[in-house]
Amino acid sequence: MVKNLHLRALLDIEDVQVRTAALRRAFAAYTEPLDVTGEESSTLIILLNLTYPKKLVDDLLDKRLARKTVNNQTHIDVCIDEVQWLHTHNLKYPDIRVSKQRLVAPSPQLHPSILSSVNCQRTLGWSHDSAKVNFTKLFVCHFIWQGKVTCLAKLMCEAPKYWKEAFQELGMPVKQFMNICGRVKHFLPEQLSPDKVDKYSVQVRMPYRDGYIAVTPVVSHALQSELQQAAIKKQGRYTGLEFIRSAAVSELVASLGGNVKALNYPPRINKKTHGLGDNLLARVLSGQDVLNQNVLSQPRFVRVLDELLSSESALALKQRRQQKVANLRQIRAMLSEWLAPMLEWRLEVKEGPILLSELEPIKGSLEYQFLTFENELLPELLANLFGRLNSVMSHSTMISQYAFHQRLMPLLRNSLKWLLTHLAYKEPLLQKDAEDEHFQRYLHLKGIRVFDAQALSNPYCVGIPSLTAVWGMMHNYQRRLNGRIGYSA
Numbered sequence: 001m002v003k004n005l006h007l008r009a010l011l012d013i014e015d016v017q018v019r020t021a022a023l024r025r026a027f028a029a030y031t032e033p034l035d036v037t038g039e040e041s042s043t044l045i046i047l048l049n050l051t052y053p054k055k056l057v058d059d060l061l062d063k064r065l066a067r068k069t070v071n072n073q074t075h076i077d078v079c080i081d082e083v084q085w086l087h088t089h090n091l092k093y094p095d096i097r098v099s100k101q102r103l104v105a106p107s108p109q110l111h112p113s114i115l116s117s118v119n120c121q122r123t124l125g126w127s128h129d130s131a132k133v134n135f136t137k138l139f140v141c142h143f144i145w146q147g148k149v150t151c152l153a154k155l156m157c158e159a160p161k162y163w164k165e166a167f168q169e170l171g172m173p174v175k176q177f178m179n180i181c182g183r184v185k186h187f188l189p190e191q192l193s194p195d196k197v198d199k200y201s202v203q204v205r206m207p208y209r210d211g212y213i214a215v216t217p218v219v220s221h222a223l224q225s226e227l228q229q230a231a232i233k234k235q236g237r238y239t240g241l242e243f244i245r246s247a248a249v250s251e252l253v254a255s256l257g258g259n260v261k262a263l264n265y266p267p268r269i270n271k272k273t274h275g276l277g278d279n280l281l282a283r284v285l286s287g288q289d290v291l292n293q294n295v296l297s298q299p300r301f302v303r304v305l306d307e308l309l310s311s312e313s314a315l316a317l318k319q320r321r322q323q324k325v326a327n328l329r330q331i332r333a334m335l336s337e338w339l340a341p342m343l344e345w346r347l348e349v350k351e352g353p354i355l356l357s358e359l360e361p362i363k364g365s366l367e368y369q370f371l372t373f374e375n376e377l378l379p380e381l382l383a384n385l386f387g388r389l390n391s392v393m394s395h396s397t398m399i400s401q402y403a404f405h406q407r408l409m410p411l412l413r414n415s416l417k418w419l420l421t422h423l424a425y426k427e428p429l430l431q432k433d434a435e436d437e438h439f440q441r442y443l444h445l446k447g448i449r450v451f452d453a454q455a456l457s458n459p460y461c462v463g464i465p466s467l468t469a470v471w472g473m474m475h476n477y478q479r480r481l482n483g484r485i486g487y488s489a
Helices: 007-011 016-026 040-049 063-070 073-085 152-156 161-169 174-187 221-232 251-255 276-285 293-297 299-309 317-351 356-362 366-372 375-394 408-424 467-485
Strands: 142-145 148-151 204-208 211-215 238-242 259-264 456-458
Touching: 007 016, 007 040, 040 063, 040 161, 063 073, 073 174, 148 152, 152 161, 152 174, 161 174, 204 467, 221 251, 221 259, 276 317, 276 356, 293 299, 293 317, 293 375, 299 317, 299 408, 317 366, 317 375, 317 408, 356 366, 366 375, 375 408
Parallel strands: none
Antiparallel strands: 142 148, 204 211, 238 259
16 A cells, blocks of 8 residues: 655655745645644645745745734635635646536446546546636645645635644634535535536537436546546646646646646557458468358347248138238348348459458468359359358357248358359348338448547547547438438428
8 A cells, every 4th residue: 555645744845946846746636645643733824924925935944924814804704705716626727718517426336347537536626717717726735634635715614623734823813714614615615516517618519318418527636637647647648738728727727837738549440441351361271260250140130030930820822821921021130130231241352452462371261262253153152151051050059949940041041142143243131121110221331530539538638539429420420311302200
């Protein structure tokens, strides 16, 4: 277990300038909390002196200045008023035009695959008027006291004896101390949300049921603060985000001089383009099957096979024929899904992105023949493909009883032959069934290029646009396309 630095170690520094610089850094939001247990008086002196601009304070342990500050009611009142702008999530990040907005929220539920503020120690940040950034340090600077990470604002809600004595030592009457505790507690609720969304806040509009819903993403102070701490320790890869008016963003950003760190994890991009064909080729070389075996294990495939075997139980001849025709159509559809990866691979070979020389390592295999045969020769692969189909079925626990079935073999063979024949004559594999309400067509968009995409997928990570942004781009394309063709959902 890593032991936190204790304040006493910094107080022992003799050089005033070096000690003051170390103390400022120790109480900054971008560093790990300092243990101040047993040094309440010195801590209060430091916090009071931090409320002044840096150029006005040469020594943060100046007890005379701290005593003067305690007796300056106007100064203390400004510090207390800023408590009402403490938050768990910063609504002014990244747009400082958001005003009079504050969010104090409980920690979200823990999820094993999501990094959020629940993974961090709950701390409070501040964002309001940039001119008041120093005043807020009295109550917002975090430290460790009696084993817990806290700040003076939280402690004043409980009015602990040690801190009351520290204030009394600087000349504050008990009555005034209790009054301050009451005012701070009033400004620091357990939970608070704004009653409206500011017009400058980011809103992500998403389809929801029959309409749309707007979601406003917010930035966790605790998570952002711990990311800065990890960046200082060089734990991970980071890139910098620069803010010009840093004090208007938050106390955390101001303490960093406007240079905020974010995780930098761009996707790995190789010089050589890798597509579907490269992946499938690697699978064949490793002895894996490239066909879509999952479709053969789906309940709908099993159901159709069962119906084909029980079709003789229908009462009327017409009913038996209708049921058989419907089942065979579904068999063809599912077999086409089974062949889909090979069909897409064949399309890449025919259109030129993949050279035949790249397929030399698998020459002589069924996959090579399927990729290189002319259309009219594809039916010659029926026997090999049918053998592969039965082999896959025999090794599947769900459908092994249907493999090499006497009554199913002619039906499956004819369905596979039908597919290869239609491929040979360049006819569509699937015809629209007037009674099939679930028929779908797919629009294949090639060579899409996106400009001005935001690589900052969220306030904590840089490298690739978010999946929400990609989804939004495609949804916008869908809306525009529907408008062009006159379709309304």
